[in-house]
Amino acid sequence: MYYKHTKRVIGALAVSGFLNILLLTSMSYWIFKERSPALYCEQKPVITPKSEAPPLAADESSSQWIRKLQVLPYEQLLKKLKSTTSVENGYSERDLALACLIAFHHFDFARALEGYPYKPQKRVIAYGRRTNGTLALITVYPGLSETHFASIGAFAENELWPQTPKGLFLLLKANESKLQKISLMDSFFLTSEFAAIEPLFRRLDPAVERNEIVAFLLQGDFAMLAKVAEQQRQFGDLSETRRQNVLLEYVQKGSVAAAELLLKIDGAFAAKKLDDHHVLSLLTLLTEKTVQSEQLALALLKGPRSDAVWKMAAQRLYDYAGEGAPENFHYQSALLHFVPSAAESMVVKAQNAQLKGMEKPQVIPEKKVVAVPLAKVSPTKHIAKMSLPTKSKVDSSKGDYLYIVQEGDNLWKLSRKYNVEVDVLRHYNRLSSDNLAPSTAIRIPKR
Numbered sequence: 368m369y370y371k372h373t374k375r376v377i378g379a380l381a382v383s384g385f386l387n388i389l390l391l392t393s394m395s396y397w398i399f400k401e402r403s404p405a406l407y408c409e410q411k412p413v414i415t416p417k418s419e420a421p422p423l424a425a426d427e428s429s430s431q432w433i434r435k436l437q438v439l440p441y442e443q444l445l446k447k448l449k450s451t452t453s454v455e456n457g458y459s460e461r462d463l464a465l466a467c468l469i470a471f472h473h474f475d476f477a478r479a480l481e482g483y484p485y486k487p488q489k490r491v492i493a494y495g496r497r498t499n500g501t502l503a504l505i506t507v508y509p510g511l512s513e514t515h516f517a518s519i520g521a522f523a524e525n526e527l528w529p530q531t532p533k534g535l536f537l538l539l540k541a542n543e544s545k546l547q548k549i550s551l552m553d554s555f556f557l558t559s560e561f562a563a564i565e566p567l568f569r570r571l572d573p574a575v576e577r578n579e580i581v582a583f584l585l586q587g588d589f590a591m592l593a594k595v596a597e598q599q600r601q602f603g604d605l606s607e608t609r610r611q612n613v614l615l616e617y618v619q620k621g622s623v624a625a626a627e628l629l630l631k632i633d634g635a636f637a638a639k640k641l642d643d644h645h646v647l648s649l650l651t652l653l654t655e656k657t658v659q660s661e662q663l664a665l666a667l668l669k670g671p672r673s674d675a676v677w678k679m680a681a682q683r684l685y686d687y688a689g690e691g692a693p694e695n696f697h698y699q700s701a702l703l704h705f706v707p708s709a710a711e712s713m714v715v716k717a718q719n720a721q722l723k724g725m726e727k728p729q730v731i732p733e734k735k736v737v738a739v740p741l742a743k744v745s746p747t748k749h750i751a752k753m754s755l756p757t758k759s760k761v762d763s764s765k766g767d768y769l770y771i772v773q774e775g776d777n778l779w780k781l782s783r784k785y786n787v788e789v790d791v792l793r794h795y796n797r798l799s800s801d802n803l804a805p806s807t808a809i810r811i812p813k814r
Contacts, residue, residue: 429455429463430494433505436460436467437494444468445523448516458507461516466492466507473534476508479522485515532558536589539581552581563596567610571632579628583614586622611636618648626652630659638666643673650679656687669706677701693774700773768811772803785811 427435432454436444447464454460468474488510495503523529528551530538535555542548555561556577564584568575584592595613598604611633617625626649629637637649646667653660660683667680681701685692693700770781778801782789789801796809803809 427454429458429492432460432463433467433492433494436464437471439467441468441472444472445520448520448523457509462507462509462511465511465516465519466505469508470505473531473537474523475529475531475534476519478526479519479529480515483515483518485511528554532560533589533593536560536585536592540585552578555581559600560592560596563599564592564613566605567599567613568632570605575628575632579624583617583622583624583628586624587617587620591616591620607633615645618645618652621652623652623655627657627659630657630663634659634662638663638670643676646672646676647679650676650683653683654686661687665706668702674698681705695774697771697773699771703773768813770809770811772805772807772809774805776803776805777801778803781809781811787811 436447439447444464444467448461448468450460450464452460454463465474465476469476488508490507490509491504492507493502493504497503528535528538532555535551535558539548539551539555542551561581561584565577565580568580595616611629614625614629614633618629629649630653637646641649650664650667653663664680664683664687667676668684672680677698678696681696681698682692684701684705688705768785770785778789778792778798781787782792791812792798792809793801795812
């Protein structure tokens, strides 16, 4: 009986185990059957798309590419020297970038390839039109190898100022930083253009400073500098006349520094030898008061120059003194104001007594003295004649001053100026009042 009971239990357990296995199998089947595709896809290996081959050349034309590179700053163009992207007609981006560096930033292509064999090849490409309607052209340099571009890149990175002499000149004109300007000038001193002009001024004693030479060169343009340098290299003329002509050329271009340097080293030449045209140009530029400019204006005012030079010299002297020039210019008035010693020593002469608009000096004619017998002269009339000094009684051999009255003058001013009593001046010139009319002549007795 015990055996039968055990047999039943074993059979039940076997049936139960079979059912459990069947249940687990069914559940597993339904679980895997209902699984989402996303989870299933994650287990699949990642498939990468095949890389596409780069295009053989850019879509833009050379002219379009140049217009894009033209507006890039200098530093970005240097980076483009490493780009080998093909553009058009066998040129790569670095070829066009180099052309833009040379054309628009004055990159010194010749210095960059020093020591490397290269026979320059030049081709001109039109990349558009300018505002005036003319073709915009740029020069490209084909045939450059990897070695050439490596040399160009090294030169651009290692050289502080890799520009041409023209580029250095333009940077000096535009640069306001004193620190950068010092290093720029050091580089400019090494150019062939400056080396050709410097000996004209270094032979003086004392020699002119380099900064003074650069100062007037920068007030011209580079074409003028290149022309003067080429003439110096060709003829080697270091004479004083050549130096004066160079400075006068820059004066005609409006260089204040050239005018100041000319006065500094050749002041007497400027005052005595220059014609009125050059003198007027100098006076126009010398608006700032210096010892040399004031001396020039005084010398021109005292000299026998034209009315235009006298007027301009007086105008400069009034400006230097901080005074307004009178509306109507009178030479004698300006001379008395700025050079009283010269004006007071003037004797009645035609060349010194002329005013603007007058051809001859005004001279008051003297009346002849008629001798009258003493017996026919009454005592009263004789006393009257003795009490009134007249110009007929002045010894004309001593010489009198002839003064032309200016606006604001009166007898009191002239009395103090020439140390002559007012009554003497009034009676000597037969005046009825102390007021004087401008542009009239007053005779002043010489003491």
